[in-house]
Amino acid sequence: MNINATFFGELLAVLLLLCVPLFAWLSYRLGKRKTTTPVLVAIIGGVLGLIPIFALIFVAVLCLKNDLTVPSADV
Template structure:
């Protein structure tokens, strides 16, 4: 099997989109700044092990309580 730069770039691009969506969803529930969380998730997609660690940290974080 031949891996070329185009295939790797496409995989990272798809991972970046998926990470941005998941980070926004989790950031909205678990942080007060979902936009910053989305940007960090998008950037972390360029280093896949870092992206997985970032997602694990978000999943394990407690939900933010809404104060009226």
């Protein structure tokens, strides 16, 4: 059985083009609620999007992190 390497390469490129922005956006959205540095969290999520299983673990850990508390303004 022949496997077309060009098709495999194109499939891998499309997967990376979808995973990196998806995990960067998802990490940024979660990072805004859960950390004080959402841009850094988004960069880490985007880089880990190159290896999707690590990105999934990163997002899962980020989801389990407690939300930041917003100090209430007593006026």
